[in-house]
Amino acid sequence: xxxxxxxxxxxxxxxxxxxxxxxxxxxHQMADIFKALSDPSRLxxxxxxxxxxxxxxxxxxxxxxxxxxxSHQLRILRTLKIVxxxxxxxxxxxxxxxxxxxxxxxxSLHHVRH
Amino acid sequence: xxxxxxxxxxxxxxxxxxxxxxxxxxxHQMADIFKALSDPSRLxxxxxxxxxxxxxxxxxxxxxxxxxxxSHQLRILRTLKIVxxxxxxxxxxxxxxxxxxxxxxxxSLHHVRH
DNA sequence: TCTTCATTTGATCAGTTGTTCATATATTAA
DNA sequence: TTAATATATGAACAACTGATCAAATGAAGA
Numbered sequence: 001x002x003x004x005x006x007x008x009x010x011x012x013x014x015x016x017x018x019x020x021x022x023x024x025x026x027x028h029q030m031a032d033i034f035k036a037l038s039d040p041s042r043l044x045x046x047x048x049x050x051x052x053x054x055x056x057x058x059x060x061x062x063x064x065x066x067x068x069x070x071s072h073q074l075r076i077l078r079t080l081k082i083v084x085x086x087x088x089x090x091x092x093x094x095x096x097x098x099x100x101x102x103x104x105x106x107x108s109l110h111h112v113r114h
Numbered sequence: 115x116x117x118x119x120x121x122x123x124x125x126x127x128x129x130x131x132x133x134x135x136x137x138x139x140x141x142h143q144m145a146d147i148f149k150a151l152s153d154p155s156r157l158x159x160x161x162x163x164x165x166x167x168x169x170x171x172x173x174x175x176x177x178x179x180x181x182x183x184x185s186h187q188l189r190i191l192r193t194l195k196i197v198x199x200x201x202x203x204x205x206x207x208x209x210x211x212x213x214x215x216x217x218x219x220x221x222s223l224h225h226v227r228h
Numbered sequence: 229t230c231t232t233c234a235t236t237t238g239a240t241c242a243g244t245t246g247t248t249c250a251t252a253t254a255t256t257a258a
Numbered sequence: 259t260t261a262a263t264a265t266a267t268g269a270a271c272a273a274c275t276g277a278t279c280a281a282a283t284g285a286a287g288a
Contacts, residue, residue, distance in 0.1 A: 009205070009264095010168075014175050017162050021176070022223065027154050027161065030222045035152035039276070040138075040145040047141065048131050054124075056235060061128050062135070069277055071236055090234045090285045091123070100225040104218060108147065111214040112140045123234095153246070170265060183247055185266055204255045204264045230288085237282065244275070252267065258260085 033101060036080050041065060042073045046096065046105060049083065053095035147215060150194050155179060156187045160210070160219060163197065167209035 021027075037043050041063065048054060048062045060070045074094055077083040084097035096102055135141075151157050155177065162168060162176045174184045188208055191197040198211035210216055 010172055013166065013168065014172050017166070017168065017172075017176050020165060021158065021161055022226070024154075026223075026226045027158055029226050030219075031152055031154040031157045033222065034148045034157070038145055038149035038152045040142050041276075043145045043148070044135065044141055047135055051134060052127065052131070054127065054131065058124055058128050058131075062131050066278075067235070068237090068279080072276075075236080087285090090232095092235065100221075103221060105144075107214075107217060107221065108144045109136065109140075112136065112143050155246075180248075181265070182249080182267090185264095186246075189266075201255090204262095206265065232285100232287080234285085235283080237280100239280085240278085242275100242277095245273085247272095248270085250267100250269085252265100254265080255263080257262080 032080060033082075033104070036076060036082055037101070037104065039073075041069065042076065045070065045073055046077070046082065046101070049094055049096050050102065050105065053086065053093040055091045055093050059094065146194060147196075147218070150191060150196055151215070151218070153187075155183070156190065159184065159187055160191065160196070160215070163208055163210050164216065164219065167200065167207040169205045169207050173208065 037046060044063045045059055048059055054062065056067055056070055056074065059074075060067045063070065074083065078085070082096065082098045082101050083094045086093045086095070151160060158177045159173055162173055168176065170181055170184055170188065173188075174181050177184065188197065192199070196210065196212045196215050197208050200207045200209070
């Protein structure tokens, strides 16, 4: 037991908890989703898309952001497959494509209203 | 109607969605929680505390981080009231103090295992 | 083909963030 | 009181991040 002499107080608890942690890839995947929702500007975009699809310029109007800023944010959401797109001529519509994210949002909305 | 001439395509949809958005304070509050969980190192700490309390040095051992890094992260979690503390002599134990956050985590865990 | 329009992309930059290292603080035993 | 231990705090810094501005791309009409 040469690992216990460095401030390890409760080796049993430590080992049990280490064993219950999800793998690192899972933790990173979870953190990625939380990070996607952690910026207020981007969260507002996701909230705007919860009930119906919108084109980029409508999202910009709804959220009070520039087209460019919205487009950057949408690229992040696209990369994470949180949103999906539908093109209609020159216009691209965005909508939520991830039920899990929608669920997290609804749970969070429900909580913040208390 | 002097606001429609600036690329506003669908004013009806825009107004309806603006009306359905939560207030800015709520959005920021939600984003703060997501941000707290968005860093993998910090998320790992929260995961470690899900089932039982741990002292700082145990958390550090569990998560493979230094005491100092853990302590900084715990300060963030404390500030947001996500964790609570219990002192026992020189030792301070941390545990989760926010059911909503625990729920978000469990939901996320459930989803990532599919 | 050229022009217009909707959107994307890239560069830039100020602000933010997590980790390290050093120091400070609080508790306890001798 | 001093020393040891557990933890918190502060400064520094490299990396990251979101918004702006300019340019590029794609679709459609003339």
